[in-house]
Amino acid sequence: MTNSTVxxxxxSRQGERQKQHRGSDFSELSRRIAEAGLLRRRPLxxxxxxGLVALALAGCVxxxxxxxDSWGQLWVAVALALVFGQLGLxxxxxxxxxxxxxxxxxxxxxxxxxxxxxGMSYGWWMNKHTRHHANPNHEGKDPDISPDILVRSRxxxxxxxxxxxxxxxxxxALFFPLLTLEGLNLSFSSFRAxxxxxxxxxxxxxxxxxAHFVVYFGGLFAxxxxxKALLFLAVHQGLFGVYLGSVFAPNHKGMPVxxxxxxxxxxxxxxxxxxxxxxxxxxxxxxGGLNYQxxxxxxxxxxxxxxxxxxxxxxxxxxELGIPYHRTGLIASHREAxxxxxxxxxxxxxxxxxxxx
Numbered sequence: 001m002t003n004s005t006v007x008x009x010x011x012s013r014q015g016e017r018q019k020q021h022r023g024s025d026f027s028e029l030s031r032r033i034a035e036a037g038l039l040r041r042r043p044l045x046x047x048x049x050x051g052l053v054a055l056a057l058a059g060c061v062x063x064x065x066x067x068x069d070s071w072g073q074l075w076v077a078v079a080l081a082l083v084f085g086q087l088g089l090x091x092x093x094x095x096x097x098x099x100x101x102x103x104x105x106x107x108x109x110x111x112x113x114x115x116x117x118x119g120m121s122y123g124w125w126m127n128k129h130t131r132h133h134a135n136p137n138h139e140g141k142d143p144d145i146s147p148d149i150l151v152r153s154r155x156x157x158x159x160x161x162x163x164x165x166x167x168x169x170x171x172x173a174l175f176f177p178l179l180t181l182e183g184l185n186l187s188f189s190s191f192r193a194x195x196x197x198x199x200x201x202x203x204x205x206x207x208x209x210x211a212h213f214v215v216y217f218g219g220l221f222a223x224x225x226x227x228k229a230l231l232f233l234a235v236h237q238g239l240f241g242v243y244l245g246s247v248f249a250p251n252h253k254g255m256p257v258x259x260x261x262x263x264x265x266x267x268x269x270x271x272x273x274x275x276x277x278x279x280x281x282x283x284x285x286x287x288g289g290l291n292y293q294x295x296x297x298x299x300x301x302x303x304x305x306x307x308x309x310x311x312x313x314x315x316x317x318x319x320e321l322g323i324p325y326h327r328t329g330l331i332a333s334h335r336e337a338x339x340x341x342x343x344x345x346x347x348x349x350x351x352x353x354x355x356x357x
Contacts, residue, residue: 026267026298029317033299036313038306045305046099053086057117069224077232081239084183087118088244089288095126096300111201115208119216121190123205127198133300137273138258145257149178150341153257157347169349172342175249182241187213247286250277250333251293254340255326270297271318275336276311276327283330284308294325 033039060080067073091114093099100106107122114122128143135141137152145152151160151168160168167174190209194202220229255273258264264272277283277291289304290296292311302310318325328336 038310042303042305056083077236081236084240085243098303115205119212120186121193121205123199124193137252154344168345171345172338179242179245180238183237249337253337277330277333279330
């Protein structure tokens with residue numbers, strides 16, 4: 001399976017495989033996961049994890065106030081970027097009901113973490129992310145592979161116009177520089193989404209978003225000189241965007257894209273389009289468990305500390321069925337993603353590259 005594979009599956013062969021188990025292939029895997037007790041809530045884990053993130057956030061605020069108008073604030077900006085990344089991962093887990101089984105506390109927690117602390121609309125992001133989970137890497141259905149800036153397939157490259165066409169020529173080289181704008185893009189998209197039906201509580205979310213930016217910008221320009229405030233903003237938001245991109249990019253970029261009309265069952269749709277990243281406890285903490293992307297997509301509400309055991313069960317089960325299961329290191333995953341971005345952008349570069357020198 002190559003990084004730019006377009007999936008096409010014969011439904012009849014898929015049906016034959018499913019007959020080997022009672023019900024669907026996924027139901028058998030789900031039974032094994034449930035029997036291992038991996039879907040139980042882990043309140044102690046999340047209490048400790050969220051408590052540590054809260055302490056880190058308080059530490060950053062305290063250091064910011066103590067340092068005053070100093071160039072040392074740039075170190076606070078770096079630390080705050082990491083804390084914001086962890087807050088984003090916390091909002092992600094709340095949205096998937098990994099923390100609480102009930103909708104109400106999950107939503108309240110998500111609104112406070114995403115809107116108030118991060119400056120990102122919880123309702124907008126949850127709607128977008130839910131559609132991604134339903135159809136990962138599916139052209140026309142997954143909002144994460146829509147050709148807004150980057151192109152994700154050669155078909156998109158051939159049809160690209162405007163900014164995607166311009167950036168798509170060199171998108172592999174521009175990928176990480178573009179990530180520095182991702183934090184600001186999330187906030188801008190959040191405000192813009194307040195007018196859309198995807199946000200069910202626009203007044204509440206708008207108020208929380210406004211409160212976040214009043215405190216954020218008010219604090220920067222009250223404590224720092226304008227030059228230092230702007231540099232703090234650039235370092236903080238730039239590194240925050242790179243952190244988020246480094247967590248989410250390895251998960252699906254460079255994995256097979258599903259074309260319209262291709263039929264896949266739930267298990268294969270999630271496994272074939274996702275990539276796991278190995279690396280131990282450090283990578284687990286850095287990526288918040290999203291390095292177990294295959295298991296996360298199969299069981300979105302599974303608590304983070306259960307994903308490692310689920311990975312072993314899932315990989316063995318896929319081997320039984322002959323389903324390709326992709327797992328690689330962190331650096332290799334980024335290399336695959338960048339190689340894919342360069343490959344699919346080739347139709348945009350071809351005329352210039354073939355021009356005689």
